Amino acid sequence: xxxxxxxxxxxxxxxxLDHPLDLHVxxxxxxxxxxxxxxxxxxxxxxxxxxxVKIAAKxxxxxxxxxxxxxxxxxxxxxxxxxxVALTRLNQIEEVDEAARTAWVGPGVINLDLSAHTMPLGLHxxxxxxxxxxxxxxxxxxxxxxxxxCLAEGTTVSHILALELITAEGEIVMLGGAEPDPLGLDLVxxxxxxxxxxGLVTRILVKLTExxxxxxxxxxxxxxxxxxxxxxxxxxxAGVVPAAMELMDQPMIEAVENFKSCGFPITAxxxxxxxxxxPAAVDSEAAVVAQAGRDAGATEIRIAATEIExxxxxxxxxxxxxxxxxxxxxxxxxxxxxxxxxxxxTMSAIYEIGARHGIQMLNVFHAGDGNLHPLxxxxxxxxxxxxxxxAAADEMVRVSIGVGGALSGEHGVGLEKxxxxxxxxxxxxxxxQARLRExxxxxxxxxxxxxxxxxxxxxxxxxxxxxxxxxxx
Amino acid sequence: xxxxTSHAPRQHELDACVTCGLCLPKCPTFRLTxxxxxxxxxxLAAMSAVASDIAIVDSRFDEIMSFCLQCRAxxxxxxxxxxxxxxxxxARAETAAQLPHRARKLRALLLGPNGLGSRAAVRVAxxxxxxxxxxxxxxxxxxxxxxxxxxRRIPLAxxxxxxxxxxxxxxxxxxxxxxxxxxxxxxxxxxxxxxxxLLARAGYDVHVPTGQTCCGALAAHDGAVAGAESLAxxxxxxxxxxxxxxxxxxxxxxxxxxxxxxxxxxxxxxxRARDITVVIADxxxxxxxxxxxxxxxxxxxxxxxxLRHAQRIINEPRAIVRAxxxxxxxxxxxxxxxxxxGIYVLTNPETSDELGNKKADQVRASGATLVASANxxxxxxxxxxxxxxxxxxxxxxxxxxxxxxxxRAAGA
Numbered sequence: 001x002x003x004x005x006x007x008x009x010x011x012x013x014x015x016x017l018d019h020p021l022d023l024h025v026x027x028x029x030x031x032x033x034x035x036x037x038x039x040x041x042x043x044x045x046x047x048x049x050x051x052x053v054k055i056a057a058k059x060x061x062x063x064x065x066x067x068x069x070x071x072x073x074x075x076x077x078x079x080x081x082x083x084x085v086a087l088t089r090l091n092q093i094e095e096v097d098e099a100a101r102t103a104w105v106g107p108g109v110i111n112l113d114l115s116a117h118t119m120p121l122g123l124h125x126x127x128x129x130x131x132x133x134x135x136x137x138x139x140x141x142x143x144x145x146x147x148x149x150c151l152a153e154g155t156t157v158s159h160i161l162a163l164e165l166i167t168a169e170g171e172i173v174m175l176g177g178a179e180p181d182p183l184g185l186d187l188v189x190x191x192x193x194x195x196x197x198x199g200l201v202t203r204i205l206v207k208l209t210e211x212x213x214x215x216x217x218x219x220x221x222x223x224x225x226x227x228x229x230x231x232x233x234x235x236x237x238a239g240v241v242p243a244a245m246e247l248m249d250q251p252m253i254e255a256v257e258n259f260k261s262c263g264f265p266i267t268a269x270x271x272x273x274x275x276x277x278x279p280a281a282v283d284s285e286a287a288v289v290a291q292a293g294r295d296a297g298a299t300e301i302r303i304a305a306t307e308i309e310x311x312x313x314x315x316x317x318x319x320x321x322x323x324x325x326x327x328x329x330x331x332x333x334x335x336x337x338x339x340x341x342x343x344x345x346t347m348s349a350i351y352e353i354g355a356r357h358g359i360q361m362l363n364v365f366h367a368g369d370g371n372l373h374p375l376x377x378x379x380x381x382x383x384x385x386x387x388x389x390x391a392a393a394d395e396m397v398r399v400s401i402g403v404g405g406a407l408s409g410e411h412g413v414g415l416e417k418x419x420x421x422x423x424x425x426x427x428x429x430x431x432x433q434a435r436l437r438e439x440x441x442x443x444x445x446x447x448x449x450x451x452x453x454x455x456x457x458x459x460x461x462x463x464x465x466x467x468x469x470x471x472x473x
Numbered sequence: 474x475x476x477x478t479s480h481a482p483r484q485h486e487l488d489a490c491v492t493c494g495l496c497l498p499k500c501p502t503f504r505l506t507x508x509x510x511x512x513x514x515x516x517l518a519a520m521s522a523v524a525s526d527i528a529i530v531d532s533r534f535d536e537i538m539s540f541c542l543q544c545r546a547x548x549x550x551x552x553x554x555x556x557x558x559x560x561x562x563x564a565r566a567e568t569a570a571q572l573p574h575r576a577r578k579l580r581a582l583l584l585g586p587n588g589l590g591s592r593a594a595v596r597v598a599x600x601x602x603x604x605x606x607x608x609x610x611x612x613x614x615x616x617x618x619x620x621x622x623x624x625r626r627i628p629l630a631x632x633x634x635x636x637x638x639x640x641x642x643x644x645x646x647x648x649x650x651x652x653x654x655x656x657x658x659x660x661x662x663x664x665x666x667x668x669x670x671l672l673a674r675a676g677y678d679v680h681v682p683t684g685q686t687c688c689g690a691l692a693a694h695d696g697a698v699a700g701a702e703s704l705a706x707x708x709x710x711x712x713x714x715x716x717x718x719x720x721x722x723x724x725x726x727x728x729x730x731x732x733x734x735x736x737x738x739x740x741x742x743x744x745r746a747r748d749i750t751v752v753i754a755d756x757x758x759x760x761x762x763x764x765x766x767x768x769x770x771x772x773x774x775x776x777x778x779x780l781r782h783a784q785r786i787i788n789e790p791r792a793i794v795r796a797x798x799x800x801x802x803x804x805x806x807x808x809x810x811x812x813x814x815g816i817y818v819l820t821n822p823e824t825s826d827e828l829g830n831k832k833a834d835q836v837r838a839s840g841a842t843l844v845a846s847a848n849x850x851x852x853x854x855x856x857x858x859x860x861x862x863x864x865x866x867x868x869x870x871x872x873x874x875x876x877x878x879x880x881r882a883a884g885a
Contacts, residue, residue: 019533020528021522024519026515030493040508069514070497086508086509134498319552322495326552
């Protein structure tokens, strides 16, 4: 039987799409590169996911998991004719355990829906990527998504206790557990951030976080990005870890004000800081942040006095992405991480790269954890533009890595950064990662061609004995 | 050329989409199916595929486009401001032109100048509906008939507001041409009664010109281009001389706001077109209509999509209900479509029922038994799905009723 016929034998008609038009619709996520799709399935249970995986394995068709398709690095796009397993129908929020502050959720649950659901219990799901109104928890697990509030709370991996995984062979296995420190290897840690290359996640046990009893949100204006970055380091050095510290540069502030008018001062840099916790603590912590700001030369410091003022500050921050979409036909959103102490020099280098390539760049970033998001606004129809944008992107990533940073903060490696992996990892590292992946997926059918560049699995360990570690790079 | 009509999706409309996916969770059909092909982003991708000759207008394209409710809930959340409703009407125009099957031709007839645009045809339909109500034909297992249960009680000889001329009470603010609406006029006469009365009290000379016809929204949504164009032309002429053109159905006011697409003189209508809720809420805010004493009763607010999403009119119905003395109650933070969606209730019954039931559940959960809805299609859908224990009225009717009873009390 044909591949689609095999799928239809175990799934209902409305659970399989293979019309060329649907395949075209599914060939892209929110990233820039299209892929090739053989079929799309909409399983409604773990067993159905397992069945679809088995059929794909039998036909040797690559398998790519997909949630809302809001990923920016091409993680949900097959590079060769592949089966898209749309996990959107596994969208149940089950077993909210108020006492243990956990919930079992399906991968198709939308991030913000989960927090809205647990709001009456005074709980929320902490990782809050900018696309949280649309992106799914399954996708967040795939990319180990972050967000402004991950500075204090940690990224997705810190909030996942257990996973139900469909293996490459179509087995249903459980990883991790409800207990705080399960025995054995940390396989949950292996799967989170693996972008569907280790298996397909069908149920997720998430930690829920208490809504902070009190919050203070500050907006600090600076006349240079360096001064703002210095304030960020000073706050951390003072022993305060705010819930969030977000920095926006002038082009971004102007774009946001143009789009939503949130009353931001038009200045070289705006730092948004939020401290959360016990009512007795937040005022003194806010005072530490304000003092650090003053010492760094803040020209204006506002502390939101009402919920409306706080919402307006966050509206400004969370509209950044929309503001750019509003301003230009295309955009390219970068995602790298640098040590917080090297923020200032990295920013200067990034501005220089943008200027040299003649591209319009706006910056908004999770300054607290050094996660940079330079946003390039451009028009892809302009000849040669896409190449210039990609060349500049490459340079920016290299600069970040050069100062000891990481390739990706939270968007994932996917296709976008795969070929830069060699900049960060030695051939031996890459080979070890490839071997780990092989242990989960011997046939190489789970989201192939993603994360690891071609040839990763070819390091000859026989050489190790003869080489100094430094020469491995 | 992949497209055949002048209304086809335009390249700049399609290019505006940056494929971010923020529209997906707001789309009722994506929520029900989890399918990209049932999402605004997916539908735009399908249109783009045709525009760039990767795909053709075939039966699957038709299915994908026909499944859309045209609720436009995707528009307010779109950072790139894609005019999705407009592009979707363009796609519908193309499927109608390129795949003209019998049911579609029949619909074009019924929704055009010789159907909804014909006073005689509407009169016949009204009589049939009135007789059907009396013979309890809504118990028949025929979709069209079961919908009769959502209608208000229709008099056998309904009054028309066409030709009504009412002078302003007190200081004159300006003139208003009132769009009576094709079925609104005879099936929902109470709304137009309230509109004429309140507008006159608010200082407007109100005229319901006889030269008007159906606004053409349903024809435009279904891709019946010729009908939509000729209806728009008739109305543009009929409403040329008023300060404002006011519609009492959200679907009509939203369509008037896009009239330049359908007739050459449409821009002049667009600029002056208002939904009745906006004019009345403004009059209340300006003190030209009174704010009535509180009565401590709750009213569930149902936002018609073409009010909330297409025109971003959210506060006005609430302000009117509040001025009537009631406590407005929210039922749905997203204002998701009730599933009526014009003729969608007939063309896609399963999806329509699923959404209708959800909406009814939201109303029940609110505890209120009076529902304010500013669009006749939504009103029918709510009544069908809620049953007789609930009352559904236009917000201006709720206000007008309260105003009348306050005058009676003052007179007594």
